Amino acid sequence: MINMNEAASGRRAEQVLLVDDNPTNLQVLYKTLENSGYTLLAARDGEQALSIAEKALPSLLLLDIMMPGMDGFEVCRRLKANPETRGIPVIFLSALTDTDAKVEGFSLGAVDYISKPFQAEEVRARVRTQLRIHRLEMELARRNAELEDENFQILRAVTEAIFGLDRQGRISSANPQAESLAGRAHQQCIGEDLFTVFDFQSLQPRIEKALAEGERLSLDEVKLRTTDGRDLTVAMYCAALEGERRVVVLRDITDWLNNQHALEAAREELHSQRQHLAHMERLSTGGEMAAGIAHEVNQPLTAVSNYARVAQRFLEQEKPDKTKLIEILDKIVVQSQRASDVIQRLRSYIRKPTTEGRIPLDLNTVMQEVVMLAEVDSRINGVAIDFQPTSDLPGTLADDVQVQQIGLNLIRNAMEAMRGAPEDFGGVLVRTYREADDVGFAVEDRGCGLSAEMEEKLFSPFVTTKEGGMGVGLSICQSIVQAHGGSIGYRPNPKGGAIFYCQFPVR
Numbered sequence: 001m002i003n004m005n006e007a008a009s010g011r012r013a014e015q016v017l018l019v020d021d022n023p024t025n026l027q028v029l030y031k032t033l034e035n036s037g038y039t040l041l042a043a044r045d046g047e048q049a050l051s052i053a054e055k056a057l058p059s060l061l062l063l064d065i066m067m068p069g070m071d072g073f074e075v076c077r078r079l080k081a082n083p084e085t086r087g088i089p090v091i092f093l094s095a096l097t098d099t100d101a102k103v104e105g106f107s108l109g110a111v112d113y114i115s116k117p118f119q120a121e122e123v124r125a126r127v128r129t130q131l132r133i134h135r136l137e138m139e140l141a142r143r144n145a146e147l148e149d150e151n152f153q154i155l156r157a158v159t160e161a162i163f164g165l166d167r168q169g170r171i172s173s174a175n176p177q178a179e180s181l182a183g184r185a186h187q188q189c190i191g192e193d194l195f196t197v198f199d200f201q202s203l204q205p206r207i208e209k210a211l212a213e214g215e216r217l218s219l220d221e222v223k224l225r226t227t228d229g230r231d232l233t234v235a236m237y238c239a240a241l242e243g244e245r246r247v248v249v250l251r252d253i254t255d256w257l258n259n260q261h262a263l264e265a266a267r268e269e270l271h272s273q274r275q276h277l278a279h280m281e282r283l284s285t286g287g288e289m290a291a292g293i294a295h296e297v298n299q300p301l302t303a304v305s306n307y308a309r310v311a312q313r314f315l316e317q318e319k320p321d322k323t324k325l326i327e328i329l330d331k332i333v334v335q336s337q338r339a340s341d342v343i344q345r346l347r348s349y350i351r352k353p354t355t356e357g358r359i360p361l362d363l364n365t366v367m368q369e370v371v372m373l374a375e376v377d378s379r380i381n382g383v384a385i386d387f388q389p390t391s392d393l394p395g396t397l398a399d400d401v402q403v404q405q406i407g408l409n410l411i412r413n414a415m416e417a418m419r420g421a422p423e424d425f426g427g428v429l430v431r432t433y434r435e436a437d438d439v440g441f442a443v444e445d446r447g448c449g450l451s452a453e454m455e456e457k458l459f460s461p462f463v464t465t466k467e468g469g470m471g472v473g474l475s476i477c478q479s480i481v482q483a484h485g486g487s488i489g490y491r492p493n494p495k496g497g498a499i500f501y502c503q504f505p506v507r
């Protein structure tokens with residue numbers, strides 16, 4: 001009894017189960033529906049009806065009420081009690097016309113009622129209608145299940161904790177992440193006030209207000225405490241949904257924040273280690289220059305003591321010439337100032353890193369200082385330093401002592417490279433310059449120059465070609481420059497020798 005159209009379209013014909021204890025009635029029903037395109041199944045009593053319904057899961061039951069043994073009401077009750085068969089619509093058929101029977105039928109979940117004796121057309125129309133409704137319901141249920149399943153999967157998949165709140169601000173839904181953030185099982189979340197699950201501390205009034213007024217609120221760092229005593233930091237988002245409901249999204253950023261702090265601490269540690277290393281290098285350079293400095297200071301001190309002796313002799317005279325005496329004292333002041341300047345320069349060079357760090361700098365002034373500091377070595381090495389400042393140089397932001405340190409390192413390397421160079425090669429040329437958005441200085445020499453192999457590893461630590469050299473000078477220069485966002489480099493001098501340059505962004 002398969003409808004040909006449906007068979008051709010590959011769809012299974014809908015099954016209708018006819019239940020009546022009276023064979024004649026069954027036959028009449030059968031005849032009534034036989035050419036309507038359904039597969040008709042038949043049962044003679046309640047037991048048989050239930051067993052066929054469970055196996056075949058028909059789309060509709062036409063069920064007689066008055067049957068010996070299990071009556072139609074009981075069949076219907078059992079059908080509705082079984083989750084498998086609960087959805088099958090039931091139309092009662094009965095000679096009973098009293099309203100009570102109809103009411104009972106509907107209260108058991110029947111969808112319609114046909115009185116006997118029935119009209120064939122009426123039966124067909126009601127069956128057709130109920131099957132259509134059933135079909136639509138099934139389709140709707142399927143779509144709902146699909147959507148629910150998809151929503152469920154989305155809510156499970158996201159890493160955020162998502163709470164739905166009802167009109168009273170109580171939690172009406174919570175995804176698994178929300179449950180684990182709250183530290184509560186599903187049942188202990190649902191129906192609870194959000195503020196009893198989390199203590200938002202100082203931000204609580206603000207969040208309460210936003211939720212009450214349905215205002216959209218997005219907060220980057222919210223400190224909260226859970227009822228089981230965990231202190232967390234979350235990013236938070238609240239918004240209004242339809243029907244005065246709210247959604248609250250929380251992302252636990254506690255670990256991320258801790259990592260950030262650890263990273264910050266490591267960065268600071270690295271910075272202070274670099275500062276320390278640079279300071280050690282200055283101390284060591286200062287030590288290397290000590291002999292020269294001592295010599296440098298000795299000269300004015302000798303002059304001071306000579307002038308003092310002359311002054312003594314003047315005072316031994318009967319009438320000392322006051323004007324001459326003042327002249328001599330002025331010379332003493334100048335010479336002692338010279339000695340003090342040399343020491344002051346060295347002291348400020350080897351001082352500890354300053355806390356203020358970067359200050360506005362004029363490279364001409366800084367390099368002038370460096371050249372004077374290097375002059376001691378210049379005399380010892382017998383290599384002159386020629387300083388050529390560029391006028392109207394814009395300023396930069398840098399740590400003055402550290403820039404001096406770079407300058408001194410480059411000048412000392414240049415002088416060391418030029419030791420023993422012919423007289424007519426001149427000395428080391430130090431000049432400042434401006435290039436695009438940078439200001440810099442270059443140190444040029446006509447010394448031994450660099451091999452290609454040396455050039456490659458020039459700025460790596462502990463690379464040296466000098467006896468007694470540490471090979472840390474250039475690597476420290478590079479780390480200082482990088483920390484300032486500047487650049488340092490080398491290029492061969494076309495006249496032979498090396499050119500080192502170093503530049504910083506204009507302030």
Ligand SMILES: Nc1ncnc2c1ncn2[C@@H]1O[C@H](COP(=O)(O)OP(=O)(O)OP(=O)(O)O)[C@@H](O)[C@H]1O
Nearest residue numbers: 413414417449464465466469470471472473474498
């Ligand atoms: N102007 C230069 N001309 C030729 N070679 C140079 C020049 N500057 C640096 N070098 C080469 O680069 C090497 C590394 O220089 P760097 O200043 O880092 O260490 P160093 O001078 O050897 O030792 P120190 O730690 O005492 O400075 C030097 O040993 C030298 O071979």
Ligand SMILES: [Mg+2]
Nearest residue numbers: 409413473474
């Ligand atoms: Mg060096």
